[in-house]
Amino acid sequence: MAGAGGGNDIQWCFSQVKGAVDDDVAEADIISTVEFNYSGELLATGDKGGRVVIFQQEQENKIQSHSRGEYNVYSTFQSHEPEFDYLKSLEIEEKINKIRWLPQKNAAQFLLSTNDKTIKLWKISERDKRPEGYNLKEEDGRYRDPTTVTTLRVPVFRPMDLMVEASPRRIFANAHTYHINSISINSDYETYLSADDLRINLWHLEITDRSFNIVDIKPANMEELTEVITAAEFHPNSCNTFVYSSSKGTIRLCDMRAAALCDRHSKLFEEPEDPSNRSFFSEIISSISDVKFSHSGRYMMTRDYLSVKIWDLNMENRPVETYQVHEYLRSKLCSLYENDCIFDKFECCWNGSDSVVMTGSYNNFFRMFDRNTKRDITLEASRENNKPRTVLKPRKVCASGKRKKDEISVDSLDFNKKILHTAWHPKENIIAVATTNNLYIFQDKVN
């Protein structure tokens, strides 16, 4: 397990890569979200074309324990389709912004997927038996002439090839004027929240025609707009608590027991800024692109453009840990502003034991920070290292001055190759890393 103590660092190995090899990436194939389910057995991806692909981990081969099971395609379906709001002259993209799994309650699996405007609850169920031996129907479905029936038989279920079906069970629509950036399922497993730029709504999973507004930061006069909501999440254990982050780098924790409308926060997490360091870019790079609670519920992690910060929920005035993701970009902010990269929204994730955190960067690099050893590592998602069980070589970016062998200079980084979405298996050291249109799966070396 990761961070089990001092001693061995994890050695990450390539396991699998999914997706097309060609460089010409169709827009629809751009991966927009990656999420493991509660057990880690299923891995879902969403793309810009509105499609969801679910991979399932093979049962472990007990004899050959070289590696943990591989992930193979389990189900794929079109979750959302492009729409046009004629009233507002607004195009609604089918891009899947987020997928969140529900904990498994019965044989079927459920997940929530959302685009900018509509959230859908999908049921994914298996069918591995079919009834045979009807009295009034032929095997191909044609009806028999009842007069030809001379004897009766009892139809029986016979095994068939596994078929996985996805069906939309609930459609939660028309509750968001602005673009949905987050969905989060409550620990009560009955309700969930959806957040757009200015509002957060609370839903019941069974009820689609009603939604409660719990946060509204829209100013009476839009000219006074200074910040937007960038992400929101329910606390993993306390069903009354949720947080939302803003474009100004603050996080507000709200308690739904305090009031029906949680406009007044219970806690405000903000790191004081040195005013002499303020520049044109300060606010843009402080905008939080992702917020994630630790599994324990004691900490939360935020990602802004250049760093990852860990906050203790008991301390509002500063983070307890700050990790620099790619500080060398600070001297490139002008170009990054011009090519819009400064607005890229990177996500971040915890490992199962909350000891290591991971986030993506450019040039298909991704970074991991071990909170206990304080060591960090940069790895690359590339088809060049695609031999299974080959340990990935750590990468290093040379900020300035003499470039050592094997280092990459900042100016050679490919800013079109960004890793925005990563996910960590809830129990094992298995990670899913999404490049623009490929999904990489890495595992730690199993001896």
Added chain:
Amino acid sequence: MKCQKKKYRRRGDRRSTMSAEVPEAASAEEQKEMEDKVTSPEKAEEAKLKARYPHLGQKPGGSDFLRKRLQKGQKYFDSGDYNMAKAKMKNKQLPAAAPDKTEVTGDYIPTPQDLPQRKPSLVASKLAG
């Protein structure tokens, strides 16, 4: 922009009274900028940006960005305009949009053909291949 310059000048004035070693050749403002470049790569980048885009808004990260973000997805097609123009033209060619499809407003009349087709993907994801 004017306000920003004043800010710099004020800081510069303070510095010139504090330091006795200010060279007479460099103005206080220039000296502050030079110091900033050394101490803050961010400020150096800001100076670069201001040099390239002198008319850049005073409120960075403020209303302009946010409003642009909130307006994402706006497409303008007025069926009334389009049909009126079609009626006027009669036998002539249908009004066409400007070659630049990103800003389809104002004098140019967008046509249904010019608005990008938004059909659902009929092709399965390549991740499932």
